[in-house]
Structure formats: C-alpha cells, structure tokens
Amino acid sequence: MSMVKICGITSLEEVGYINKYIPDFAGFVMFFEKSKRNLTAEQAKSFVGAVDDRIKCVAVMVSPDMEQIKIAESCGFDYVQIHGKVGEELLENSPLPVLRAFNVSDLDNFDCYSRIDNIKGYVFDSQTPGSGKIFDWRLIDKLPRDGKLFLLAGGLNPQNVSEAIRLVKPDGVDVSSGVENDDGIGKSECKIRDFIFNAKATE
Numbered sequence: 001m002s003m004v005k006i007c008g009i010t011s012l013e014e015v016g017y018i019n020k021y022i023p024d025f026a027g028f029v030m031f032f033e034k035s036k037r038n039l040t041a042e043q044a045k046s047f048v049g050a051v052d053d054r055i056k057c058v059a060v061m062v063s064p065d066m067e068q069i070k071i072a073e074s075c076g077f078d079y080v081q082i083h084g085k086v087g088e089e090l091l092e093n094s095p096l097p098v099l100r101a102f103n104v105s106d107l108d109n110f111d112c113y114s115r116i117d118n119i120k121g122y123v124f125d126s127q128t129p130g131s132g133k134i135f136d137w138r139l140i141d142k143l144p145r146d147g148k149l150f151l152l153a154g155g156l157n158p159q160n161v162s163e164a165i166r167l168v169k170p171d172g173v174d175v176s177s178g179v180e181n182d183d184g185i186g187k188s189e190c191k192i193r194d195f196i197f198n199a200k201a202t203e
Contacts, residue, residue, distance in 0.1 A: 002165050002199045003172030005123075005151060006179060006192055007060060008037035012050060014187045019052045021196045024172060026051055027058045027081060031068050037176070045075040058099060069094050081123060091116050099123055099149065107139065114146045121149025123174055134160075137168050158194035162202040173199050 006018050007027030018026050028044050029037040039047070048057045056079060059072035063084035072080055073095045081099040082091070091098055091113070100113050101123040113119050126135040134155030152170040157178030164173060177184070179191040 002170065002202060003149075003151070004196050004199045005058065005153075005172060005174040006176075006187070006195075007058075007153075007174055008035075008176035008180075008187075009047060010037050010039065010186065012047065015047050015050045017187060017189045017192050018055060019050075020189075021193050022052060022054055023192075023196055025056045025058050025079075025174075027060045027174070027176070028077075029060045030072060031064060032060075032062045041071050041075060044072070044077075048076040059096070064090075066090055066093070069096055072096060079120070083125075088112070088116065092118050094118055099151070101125055101153075103135075107143070110143055114144070114148070119148065121151060121171070123151045123153050124170075125174075126154035137164070140168070156195075158191055158198055161195055161199050165199060165202040 003024040005025035005027055006023045009015060009026055009028050028039055028047060029035050030039055030044055032038050051057055057077045058079045058081050059077040060081045061068060063086055064082060069080050077096060079099050080094060080096040081101055083101040097120040098118055099121045100119045103125050124140050150170045151172045151174045152164055152168050153174035156164055156173055156175045161173055175195055179187055179195050181188045
C-alpha cells in the first residue's frame, strides 16, 4: 500500500482534514517567503502540535541553514525535506532526518545522496517544485532502489495518482497543489479524501 504525503498545509482547518483521513506524512513550508504556503515558526509549531500522532510531520525548506533546521526541530517536526543546494555536511549533521528533494535536473547527484545515512528518503519532483506540473516519469526508471523512501511528487492529483503508482511503483506519493481548491486558495477536503483513497486502493 502506497504511503501518502499531503504537503503545504496552511491552517488548522486543513490540519483537521488530514487528521480525519490520516495520510502518512504532512508537509509544512518554512523559511521560503516566495511560497504562498509559507509559515512562520510560530504557526508551524501550532499546527504540528495539532496533528494526529499517527502522521509524521515534515518541515519543507529550500536551501536551509543549520539554525533553520534546529528551529524546525524545536517545533516538533519529524523530518526536514530539503530542496535547493546545501552542503553534504549539513545533510550529514542535520538534527532531523532528511528527505532530499530532487528535480529532473538534479538526478546526477543521486549516488552522492544515497551514501549519506542521514538521508532517509527522496522526493522526486518536477523542475519547479510546487508548480503542479508532471515530469517524465521515465527519467527515474533506472534509479536504484536503495532501501530509502522513494516518494513521487509533481503534478499528482486524485485523478492520476493511481496511474502514477502503477507505473512508477514508488513507496509513496506527495501532493500539494493537486488537492487545493479550484481557486488555488487552501486545501480541499474532498480532494484530500479522494487522493488518499485512490492512492491507498492502488495495488
């Protein structure tokens, strides 16, 4: 059964949705003001504290420094998901286990990241993370499965998630814009419900 990560949670109302349908992971964007989903540390701590204990909370960051990761740790997060460029030293010494995000232009670094024990999984995303755009899934067909979590993101939604799971066979799927309301503001409870159901029902 595929794991599910609902990313870009921005309100206590949306925390209520995930507590109702229980995905495996919930993602919260921090220290990235360009994102409409960005949260302050105070907001993140409040939301994480309200999440059901069965759901692992992930702080989603772009090129963070160690101090920012330590702030996320103090907010109660279980993982940090890192996009952008960071040094190996930070990845190795992060106080939170790392989910390393890739986009289609970064796959040459896979072997390097595979050797770092503190990286517990990968999130394979499109060229522009959070854009809701699908990338060519064949690009990751030949990557070795090394025992770390293999999460597929980028353009997934309730309608295509089953096909994505059948074709790519990831450990889990990650969605943000694909479960937002039609106007792009906030998450849709119905879309979260349908995404999780369709992902979990796919063999």
